[in-house]
Amino acid sequence: MANTKEVRKQIASIKSTQKITSAMEMVAASKIKKTQNEMQLGRPYSEKIKEVISHIANSSSEYSHPFYEHRETKRACFLVVSSDKGLCGGLNINLFKQVISKSAELNAQGIESNFALIGLKAASFFKSVGGDVVANVQKLGDKPDPDALIGLTKTVLDLHRNGEIDQVYLCGNGFVNTMTQEPKVEQLIPLPAEEKDELTATHWDYIYEPEAQDLLEGLMTRYIESLIYHAVIENSACEQAAKMLAMKNATENAGDLIKELELLYNNVRQAAITQELSEIVGGAAAV
Amino acid sequence: MSTIKVSIVSSSEEIYSGEGTMVFATGSLGEIGIAPGHTPLLTGLAPGPVRVQNGDDEKTFFCSGGFIEIQPDLVTFLSDRAERAESMDEAEAIKSQELAEKNMQDKESELDYTKAAAQLAEAAARIKTIQKLRKNK
Numbered sequence: 001m002a003n004t005k006e007v008r009k010q011i012a013s014i015k016s017t018q019k020i021t022s023a024m025e026m027v028a029a030s031k032i033k034k035t036q037n038e039m040q041l042g043r044p045y046s047e048k049i050k051e052v053i054s055h056i057a058n059s060s061s062e063y064s065h066p067f068y069e070h071r072e073t074k075r076a077c078f079l080v081v082s083s084d085k086g087l088c089g090g091l092n093i094n095l096f097k098q099v100i101s102k103s104a105e106l107n108a109q110g111i112e113s114n115f116a117l118i119g120l121k122a123a124s125f126f127k128s129v130g131g132d133v134v135a136n137v138q139k140l141g142d143k144p145d146p147d148a149l150i151g152l153t154k155t156v157l158d159l160h161r162n163g164e165i166d167q168v169y170l171c172g173n174g175f176v177n178t179m180t181q182e183p184k185v186e187q188l189i190p191l192p193a194e195e196k197d198e199l200t201a202t203h204w205d206y207i208y209e210p211e212a213q214d215l216l217e218g219l220m221t222r223y224i225e226s227l228i229y230h231a232v233i234e235n236s237a238c239e240q241a242a243k244m245l246a247m248k249n250a251t252e253n254a255g256d257l258i259k260e261l262e263l264l265y266n267n268v269r270q271a272a273i274t275q276e277l278s279e280i281v282g283g284a285a286a287v
Numbered sequence: 288m289s290t291i292k293v294s295i296v297s298s299s300e301e302i303y304s305g306e307g308t309m310v311f312a313t314g315s316l317g318e319i320g321i322a323p324g325h326t327p328l329l330t331g332l333a334p335g336p337v338r339v340q341n342g343d344d345e346k347t348f349f350c351s352g353g354f355i356e357i358q359p360d361l362v363t364f365l366s367d368r369a370e371r372a373e374s375m376d377e378a379e380a381i382k383s384q385e386l387a388e389k390n391m392q393d394k395e396s397e398l399d400y401t402k403a404a405a406q407l408a409e410a411a412a413r414i415k416t417i418q419k420l421r422k423n424k
Contacts, residue, residue, distance in 0.1 A: 044301035048294060048363050052329075052356045059327070146298050146367075209316045209330040218331070219354055222365065226298060 004272065007265040011258055018254035024087065025247035028240045031142060032178060035237040038143070039175070042233055046226050053223050056216070057193070059205045063212045066161065067220050070190050073166040075112050077134065077156055078103060079188065080126075081172035081231045082119035083239040084139055089246035091173060091238060092121045095183040099171050100129070102185050114165070116156050118149070118232060134159060144232045146225065153225050160189055172231040173238035179245065181238040188227065291323040292361040293339050295348055297368050302348055307339040310362055312355060313412070319355075321362050328357040332364060334412035336419055349416045351409050377417045384410035 057068075078099055082092045103113040114132035117123050123136055135155040140148055159165045168189040174182045208215050290306040310321040315331030332353040339346045350366040357363075387406035 038299075041300040042298065044294075044304075045296040045298050045365065048296045049365055052354070052363060052365065055356065055358065056329070204327060206327045206329040209314060209328065215329055215331065215354075219329075219365075222354070229298065 004265060004268050007261055007268055011261045011265065014254050014257055014261065018251055018258070021247045021250040021254060025244055025251060028244035028247060032237065032240045032244060035142070035233070035240050039233050039237050042230060046230050049223050049226050052219070056206070063216060065216050065220050067189050067191050067224070068193065071166050073111050075114065075165045076106055076167040076169060077114050077116055077159065077165040078169050078171055079116045079156060079228065080118065080122045081235045082117070082122035083235065084120040086121065087246060088239050088242040091181060091242040092125070095171060095173055096122070096125050098183045098185055102169065116152055118152065140232065142236065144229070144236060146229045149225065149228055149232065153221070153228055157221060157224065170227065170231055172235045175234050175237045175241070178241045181242055188224065289323040290341065291321065291325070294361070295337060295350065295364040295366065297366045302366070303339065303346065305339070305341070307341050309340040311338040312350070312364070314355060321357055324359050325357050325362070327359070328355070330355050332366060334409045336416035337364060347416065347420050349413055377414065380410055380413040380417060384414065
């Protein structure tokens with residue numbers, strides 16, 4: 001049987017772990033608020049740009065953008081948004097599982113896939129799994145900067161423009177509430193066709209200044225960028241929520257473990273006392 | 288008086304949403320004035336001030352590059368960065384202009400040069416906005 005000193009040491013080490021996990025839980029809880037706030041602040045822009053894009057889709061535009069064009073698919077690109085840090089439960093791995101299964105599904109149809117990764121976790125996962133990684137951004141921090149995503153977006157869009165990829169999927173966690181996050185794999189390109197409004201059935205078109213093509217090209221790029229940025233922000237809110245939950249569970253588990261160990265400690269201590277007593281009594285009887 | 292619905296949004300927040308009787312902005316091909324009932328127009332937004340008039344009331348905002356969408360009853364500014372002109376600091380703006388000029392002089396590569404030029408244009412537009420605002424007061 002273990003001796004008291006060993007058990008005491010174990011209890012002390014679990015207690016210090018518990019302190020760390022409970023501190024991390026509190027940090028995550030305060031960060032949730034911030035990330036959710038950021039999600040809210042970014043919403044008007046994504047709503048407005050969506051509105052503008054749907055207006056354009058509704059107009060009888062002189063120029064149709066390649067992002068709407070459905071072409072024969074040979075290669076698809078998965079844009080995977082993950083967190084930089086771990087300790088957030090199954091958040092990342094659940095997403096990766098879905099990405100892998102979707103990629104296998106496409107593979108069965110003869111479509112190859114490659115990956116553009118955001119976040120350290122995705123980078124290390126796809127390094128170990130092995131996949132064709134075309135672009136990678138990491139260490140965006142708690143306050144992701146839209147500028148940091150431009151390079152990655154450009155790489156992916158250029159590949160699409162050159163015809164090297166025909167479809168793009170955006171994969172990230174969707175924030176349902178603090179308890180629930182949902183991994184999502186959504187088709188980004190080709191963009192789903194907008195439904196035509198009844199009201200705008202009449203033919204009208206914008207005046208474009210300067211050329212329609214340049215303007216729409218820029219606007220579409222901004223639209224895709226804003227979608228990706230939103231996914232990153234949402235994923236970071238998910239990360240904090242999942243982290244809070246994981247750390248809460250860890251703190252509770254540590255508490256249970258400490259209780260069990262304390263029981264064991266008392267048993268060991270009592271056994272030692274009983275043994276000593278019986279030795280003394282045995283000794284006295286012998287005299 | 289008829290009004291037009293104005294919304295100015297940047298990627299990180301909503302700057303302004305409300306009605307206006309007349310809106311002035313800098314498009315990529317020059318200054319434009321937007322009155323209610325404007326024909327649908329889609330254009331680039333150059334860094335510069337955006338003025339929203341509502342009757343006698345006038346508000347000024349600073350927008351960096353982006354897009355303007357105009358419909359007869361609404362106008363939307365999609366700015367990469369926008370801020371209320373009142374909150375802008377002239378010293379800050381001049382400092383960033385100096386930095387941009389310095390960057391342009393010791394240009395190392397083509398990429399840095401274009402970046403510096405964009406920075407300079409933005410800083411100049413910022414200063415213009417502040418000065419315009421001062422004149423109005």
